[in-house]
Amino acid sequence: MTVTSGDQPARRIASWLRGRIADGTLAPGERVPSTRSLVREWGVAMATASRAIAMVRDEGLVVTRTGSGTVVRAVPQPSPPRSPGPARRGLTRAGIVAAGIGVADREGLEAVSMRRLSGVLEVAPMSLYHHIAGKDELEFLMLRTVFGANPLPSPAPEGWRRRLETVYRLQWRLYRRHPWLVELLPVSRPPLAPEMMMHSEWTLAALAQLSLSDEERMRAALALPSLVRGHALDVLGETRAERETGLRSEQWWRIVETEAASLVASGRFPELAGIGDAAPERTMGLGGADDVFAHALACYLDGLASRG
Structure with missing residues (x-):
């Protein structure tokens, strides 16, 4: 992690946490103060509190576990040699x-x-x-x-749209099941994995059924996986944020709702003020990711259909 001069508040909190761990106030296995409590006690922003936690985690002093929050890392005890099992x-x-x-x-x-x-x-x-x-x-x-382990179906579905939906819905399901996949699949320099190359083959075959130039066909073949990967990167970021802060999306929105409401009520953001029941905690975060992806894919395929 790169620390800048703007991170002074985070570094002060991190130093305080190190001291409590060093003197035993926070014992191995004990949960460290949550980002919410750090925000309240130190009067800092949520992002600052999260950076402070990340600093001591990067130093190996604490570990974040799903469902347990961030706890002091236990000092491993040497184990006796094991015989080959x-x-x-x-x-x-x-x-x-x-x-x-x-x-x-x-x-x-x-x-x-x-x-x-x-x-x-x-x-x-x-x-x-x-x-x-x-x-x-x-x-x-x-x-x-x-x-x-998750191949494309055989035989392939009929029609260009059904074939593209099959490819990219499968990719989305795999990203949701294994969020880390997105880090291994850059669109511009993809790994030469036959199992993934078949997705590109299906895509190009489906696009060949439309009235597209070769250049448009290639652009669409890059835009589709980029669309899926972009949403998957957002899911990965949210997954990491939940792991690091111990806060789900709806919990984070409740923390910032007063500040958000104040900004919206300023009159500068009339469209945001008018979203009504489409509350962020229900449409954003991991809970709303599938619906957002489905909407984006449908809109892109509708656009292709209008050109075909």
């Missing part, structure tokens, strides 16, 4: 990849490392390298495994 003897490439997917699903891609997986699988770290060259290959195999 079934997990060690039965180590396989597929097992390592499955373990990586499990860690990424629970804690994000940033938590995946060869050392971490060696602990999960109860093997020596170097033993993993007999099966996988390193983290880059591991991530590539994780990607291929997820898409390989």
Whole structure:
């Protein structure tokens, strides 16, 4: 994390948290003050409190767990040497990849490392390298495994629109199930994974049924995965925010609702003031992500239909 001069309040809070951890006031396993309480006690913005928590987390002093919030990291105790067991003897490439997917699903891609997986699988770290060259290959195999386990249907559905809906709804479901996937799938420099390349093949075949120039067809073939990936990146950001702050979207909106209402009531934002029952906590965050995606995809396909 890059710390700037504007982060002085966050650094002061982080220093205070370090002191409480060092003197035992906050014991291993104990939950640290929530971002909401830091906002109230220090008189700072939510973003500042979140940065302070992130600082001590990056230093390894605390860990954020889904459902438990942020707690002081326990000091690991040395364990006695283990004799080779079934997990060690039965180590396989597929097992390592499955373990990586499990860690990424629970804690994000940033938590995946060869050392971490060696602990999960109860093997020596170097033993993993007999099966996988390193983290880059591991991530590539994780990607291929997820898409390989969720292939496009055969035979393909009839009609260009149904085929495109099939491709991009499948991508969306996989992003929702495995949010970390979005970090491994840049649109401009995609990994050469056959399972993913088939999605591009279907897309181009579907677009060939429309009256598009070659240039328009290629643009649409890039715009569609970009549309899905853009929404998936927002989901990833929200997932990380929930993990780091312990606050779901609707809880965060309740915290900022007074400030938001004041801004809206200023008269500068008449359209925002007029949204009525479409409250942010019901239309934003993870709860509303599926509806937003479905709306965006339908509008884009409607636009293609008007040109075809």
